[in-house]
Amino acid sequence: MKGKLSHYLLALVLCFINRVWGAPERTTLLKFQYAPFPYKESPHSHKPPFFDVNDKGRRGHTSARGGVYWEDATYSDNRVLISIPPHFKLAKKPLIVVYLHGNLATLERDVRDRQRIPEQLADSGLNAILVAPQFAVDAQDSSPGHFADKDFFEKFLAEVADKTGRWQKNIRYTQQLKNAKVVIVAYSGGYQAAACALENGGVEKRIAGVALLDALYGQEQSFADFILNNHGHSFFVSSYTESARESNELLMSLLKKHGQDFRFNLPNKLQSNNLSFIELGEAVDHHQLLARAWTESPLTDLLRRVKANNKKNTPRKVAQNNLGAHE
Numbered sequence: 001m002k003g004k005l006s007h008y009l010l011a012l013v014l015c016f017i018n019r020v021w022g023a024p025e026r027t028t029l030l031k032f033q034y035a036p037f038p039y040k041e042s043p044h045s046h047k048p049p050f051f052d053v054n055d056k057g058r059r060g061h062t063s064a065r066g067g068v069y070w071e072d073a074t075y076s077d078n079r080v081l082i083s084i085p086p087h088f089k090l091a092k093k094p095l096i097v098v099y100l101h102g103n104l105a106t107l108e109r110d111v112r113d114r115q116r117i118p119e120q121l122a123d124s125g126l127n128a129i130l131v132a133p134q135f136a137v138d139a140q141d142s143s144p145g146h147f148a149d150k151d152f153f154e155k156f157l158a159e160v161a162d163k164t165g166r167w168q169k170n171i172r173y174t175q176q177l178k179n180a181k182v183v184i185v186a187y188s189g190g191y192q193a194a195a196c197a198l199e200n201g202g203v204e205k206r207i208a209g210v211a212l213l214d215a216l217y218g219q220e221q222s223f224a225d226f227i228l229n230n231h232g233h234s235f236f237v238s239s240y241t242e243s244a245r246e247s248n249e250l251l252m253s254l255l256k257k258h259g260q261d262f263r264f265n266l267p268n269k270l271q272s273n274n275l276s277f278i279e280l281g282e283a284v285d286h287h288q289l290l291a292r293a294w295t296e297s298p299l300t301d302l303l304r305r306v307k308a309n310n311k312k313n314t315p316r317k318v319a320q321n322n323l324g325a326h327e
Helices: 002-021 107-114 117-124 152-168 171-177 188-200 220-230 242-257 298-304
Strands: 027-031 053-055 058-063 067-070 079-083 095-100 128-133 181-187 207-213 235-240 275-279
Touching: 027 107, 027 152, 079 107, 079 117, 079 152, 095 188, 107 117, 117 128, 117 298, 128 152, 152 171, 181 188, 181 298, 188 207, 188 220, 207 220, 207 298, 220 235, 220 242, 235 242, 242 275
Parallel strands: 095 128, 095 181, 181 207, 207 235, 235 275
Antiparallel strands: 027 079, 053 058, 058 067, 079 128
C-alpha cells in the first residue's frame, strides 16, 4: 500500500512540475528548408534584385530604415522556433499559431525571452503549437523574404508538420498538423510577411484568424481583400498605437466602402465573424507592447478569446481589462 501511495505522490509532483515549468524539450529551434531566409532570387524575376550591394563578393541589401545589411549576418538564419505547451493534446483538433516578429529581433533574445511568446501561448490554455520563423536578424528591416513567393507559406506549414513530428518522434503530430487551422499573429514589422502569407500563401481557407499587434504600416488593400473574402471564416483583430493610426483608419475606410461592419472592442470569444480594431492609449509603449497593451500579456488574453473547435480548449475566465468584455 505504501509503495502505491509513494508512486501516486511522485506522479502528482511530476505533474505539478510539468504544469508549472513545462518540459524543457518542448521548445526548440530547428533549421528549415522552407524558411524566409536565406533568400535565393529567381533568375526569372523581373523585380529589382533584393541584394543590391556587392562588396568584393559580399552581398548586401539596402533597407529604407536601416541602411545596408549584409547577407551573411542578417539574411542567412533559417531557424524556426517551435513550442508545444504542456497542456497540448493531440486528441483535440490543434491550431498552429504563427508568430511573425518585428524589427530588431532575434528568436532567442526577443521572441522567446523578452516577449515570452511561448509562455504566453502556454498561459492561454489554447490547444495549439507555436511557430516563429526568423526574418532579418536584429535589423530595421521588414522584408518577408521567401514568404512573398507564391504558395511558399503552404510549403512552410507542411514542413512545420513534418519537422514537429520528427522532433517529437511521433507521426501523429505530422498527421494532426498537416491540415490544422492557422492563426497568424504579427507584431510591428511582421505585417509585411503576414500580408504576403494571406495574399499568395496558398492556404487562405486554413486561416482561422489574424491578429495585428501594432502591426499595420502598409499593405492595407491586401488585408482588406482578405477580410472581405473571408469574413465569416476568419476573425481579424488590429490593435494600434498612434504610429499605426493612419494605416488602420485607411483599412477601416476600405472596409466601410464595401459595407463591412466592425467593432472597437474584443468579444469574450473570438469567433470567425469577428472584426475588431483596438485603439491603444498613449501610455502604451510600442516596444513593450507584448508585455502590456490593453492588458498585461496581451497575446495570452487574445488567445484565450479564440474559440477553438472544442469548447474545452477555451478557458472560462477572460482577463479583465480596460476594453471590457462585451459580446
